[in-house]
Each structure stands twice: as structure tokens, then as C-alpha cells.
Amino acid sequence: MRIERVVLRQLAMKMKSPFTTSFGTQLMREFIVVEVVDEDGTVGWGESVALLNPWYNEETMKTNWHMLEDFIIPALLGVHLEHPDEVTERLQFIRKNNMAKSAFEGAVWDIFAKQQGQYLGQTLGGTKSEISVGISIGIQKDASMLIRMIGEYLETGYKRIKLKIKPGQDVEVVRGVRQVFPDVPLMVDANSSYQLRDLDHLRRLDEFNLMMIEQPLSHDDLVDHAKIQARLETPICLDESIHSAEDARKAIELGSCRIINLKIGRVGGLSESLRIHDVCREAGIPLWCGGMLESGIGRAHNIAVTTLANFTLPGDTAASSRYWDQDIIEPEVKLTDGVIQVPTNSGIGFTVDGSTLDRYTVASKSFSASSL
Numbered sequence: 001m002r003i004e005r006v007v008l009r010q011l012a013m014k015m016k017s018p019f020t021t022s023f024g025t026q027l028m029r030e031f032i033v034v035e036v037v038d039e040d041g042t043v044g045w046g047e048s049v050a051l052l053n054p055w056y057n058e059e060t061m062k063t064n065w066h067m068l069e070d071f072i073i074p075a076l077l078g079v080h081l082e083h084p085d086e087v088t089e090r091l092q093f094i095r096k097n098n099m100a101k102s103a104f105e106g107a108v109w110d111i112f113a114k115q116q117g118q119y120l121g122q123t124l125g126g127t128k129s130e131i132s133v134g135i136s137i138g139i140q141k142d143a144s145m146l147i148r149m150i151g152e153y154l155e156t157g158y159k160r161i162k163l164k165i166k167p168g169q170d171v172e173v174v175r176g177v178r179q180v181f182p183d184v185p186l187m188v189d190a191n192s193s194y195q196l197r198d199l200d201h202l203r204r205l206d207e208f209n210l211m212m213i214e215q216p217l218s219h220d221d222l223v224d225h226a227k228i229q230a231r232l233e234t235p236i237c238l239d240e241s242i243h244s245a246e247d248a249r250k251a252i253e254l255g256s257c258r259i260i261n262l263k264i265g266r267v268g269g270l271s272e273s274l275r276i277h278d279v280c281r282e283a284g285i286p287l288w289c290g291g292m293l294e295s296g297i298g299r300a301h302n303i304a305v306t307t308l309a310n311f312t313l314p315g316d317t318a319a320s321s322r323y324w325d326q327d328i329i330e331p332e333v334k335l336t337d338g339v340i341q342v343p344t345n346s347g348i349g350f351t352v353d354g355s356t357l358d359r360y361t362v363a364s365k366s367f368s369a370s371s372l
């Protein structure tokens with residue numbers, strides 16, 4: 001394929017309910033959608049999952065726009081590609097900025113799969129026809145509210161519950177949930193809000209039979225996680241700390257975690273995701289697919305990667321209706337008893353709805369190879 005045209009769109013989508021983490025509360029999702037068109041007119045879609053503030057990682061929507069506009073698009077416009085892996089190779093001159101790279105690379109994978117007449121999951125080597133998913137619940141002010149929400153999500157069929165925690169809202173919150181739901185598959189995500197000196201406190205979570213504790217320590221740490229994993233019964237799952245297959249290898253060698261949350265954007269795209277998948281499979285480390293409050297385009301990519309064999313734990317790819325009144329894809333992502341039926345249509349498997357996309361678009365810019 002030859003990259004003929006790229007359209008960047010900035011979208012603003014109001015969320016149905018606020019999402020609170022250890023860093024604050026969010027009610028609007030503002031993000032970038034990347035549309036790539038090749039010389040045959042085949043269209044591919046990618047989503048930048050960067051947030052507005054750099055609390056989760058160093059990227060933001062604006063830094064992603066800058067990277068795409070000033071470096072990524074100029075490096076790839078008019079370029080002939082045999083395989084999507086070449087996107088990562090050609091962008092190696094850019095340090096980090098993985099979410100910006102991934103937004104473009106995801107669109108190229110979509111085109112590549114469409115050219116093969118295949119569903120993207122199949123192109124990636126995935127084999128599952130359905131995937132099980134869980135749900136991530138933000139920090140709640142009110143314990144009875146949290147219990148009610150969990151009850152409703154379990155009723156809907158979600159296969160596991162993930163609670164956001166932070167110092168001061170952790171052990172007692174989990175204890176309260178366990179009293180009402182003693183056996184549900186339950187885990188917590190700390191988003192890097194603890195330190196090595198909190199080990200004794202974190203050990204108190206061991207009594208609750210949690211599936212895992214996600215990213216308790218610093219966003220870039222592997223060494224201290226290994227120290228605490230050795231003293232915790234509960235498996236540690238790394239999210240923020242894993243940016244590449246090399247990070248995964250080091251984390252496994254050090255014993256920093258027993259599970260990895262893979263986010264396509266955080267690791268720079270699907271090509272690197274495949275490498276991480278293989279490193280983890282060989283080491284016997286299970287994976288699950290994390291979420292970044294994505295629109296349907298990001299959700300579609302998440303579903304495709306989750307069809308790979310070593311994604312053995314329920315991910316955070318909830319139904320479209322968990323966050324959106326109207327999603328930008330057709331059909332929207334639906335769930336039956338906590339299970340998503342994997343699509344079979346070519347590419348990302350869902351159609352992007354142009355008029356809904358336009359309705360949420362607040363800015364856009366087109367780039368053409370012919371105007372170079």
C-alpha cells in the first residue's frame with residue numbers, strides 16, 4: 001500500500017458518568033481519530049488513547065497531535081509499505097510517544113487486513129470467536145454506591161470486577177466489597193499510587209483473594225515491584241511500567257509481576273503487542289487487554305488483539321454503552337453475559353459511522369501525498 005491521504009480529527013465525547021482514578025475525575029473524553037487512505041481508496045482507522053493530562057503516561061492529546069502532524073505523518077505520507085511492521089521501523093527515529101505512533105499504526109493494520117479480505121484478529125494470528133470481559137470501576141465516594149454498581153455490573157454479566165484504589169481508599173473498600181461478594185473475581189488497580197515503604201500495608205490486601213494488584217508502584221519501575229512481588233501472595237500485574245517486549249522480558253526475569261495488562265497504545269502499536277504476546281506466552285505469563293476509555297475504534301482494536309491465544313484473563317474492553325450514549329462505530333460493542341462476539345468483517349470488523357464521527361469532531365486536518 002501507498003499512504004495517499006491522512007485525516008486527523010479531534011473528537012470530544014461526553015461520558016455517561018464520571019471516571020475517578022487516584023489522579024482525579026474525568027467527564028469528557030477528548031482524543032484523536034486517525035483516518036489513513038491508501039492509493040486504492042481503502043480506509044483504515046486508528047485511535048490515539050492519550051488523555052488530556054499526562055497523569056497516566058507522559059503523552060497528551062495535544063502532544064499526540066503534534067507528533068502526528070509534525071513527525072509521524074511527514075515520515076509516512078506517500079510511502080509504500082509491504083507490511084504494517086514497517087510503520088514501527090520507520091518511526092524508530094522518534095523516541096517514545098507510543099500512543100501517537102500506535103494511532104497511526106493501527107490504521108495501517110486496518111488497511112492491511114482489509115487488503116487480505118480478513119478480520120484484523122485473524123491477520124494478527126488470533127483464533128478466538130468470543131472474548132470474556134470484565135469492568136473497571138472508578139473510585140467512588142460512597143461505599144453503598146460502589147456495592148450497588150458492582151451488583152449491577154455482575155447482573156449484566158461482566159466476568160470480573162476491577163476497583164481503582166489509592167492510599168486511604170483501599171483495604172477497607174475491598175473488605176466491604178468482599179463482605180457482600182465473597183467469591184466474585186475481583187482485582188484492584190492502584191495506578192502507581194504506592195511506594196516501596198507501603199509494602200506492609202499492601203500485604204493486608206493478601207487476605208481478600210484478589211486476582212491481582214495492578215501497578216501499585218511507580219509508573220516506570222520494575223525493580224521495586226520485584227521486591228514487593230516476592231513478599232506478596234497476590235500476583236502483581238504491571239500496566240504503566242511495560243512499554244515494549246524488552247520491558248516485558250526484563251519484568252519477567254526480575255520477577256516484577258506474574259501478569260501483564262497490555263494496552264496497544266502504551267506499547268506503540270499492534271506489531272509490538274504481538275512481540276509482547278509471544279514473550280509472555282513463552283514465559284507462561286498471562287495477558288489481558290487494558291482499556292483507556294476508548295471510543296469504538298479503540299475498542300475494535302482491543303477486541304482484535306484479545307483474540308490472540310495468550311490473552312487468557314478477562315480484559316477491560318467493556319460494552320460501548322458503559323461510557324457512550326452513542327458510539328462512533330456500527331454496530332456498537334455489545335455484550336451477552338460478559339462475552340463479546342468477535343466480528344468477522346474485514347479490517348477492524350466494525351464500520352465507522354461518518355455522521356456520528358462528524359457530530360463529535362471539534363477540529364480536523366487533512367494531509368495529502370499529492371500536495372507534498
Ligand SMILES: O=C(O)CCC(=O)c1ccccc1C(=O)O
Nearest residue numbers: 056136191290291292293294316
Ligand atoms: O474501562 C476502561 O477503558 C479502563 C479504565 C482504566 O482502568 C483506565 C482508564 C484510564 C487510564 C488508565 C486506566 C488503567 O487501566 O490504569
Ligand SMILES: [Mg+2]
Nearest residue numbers: 189214215239
Ligand atoms: Mg491500570
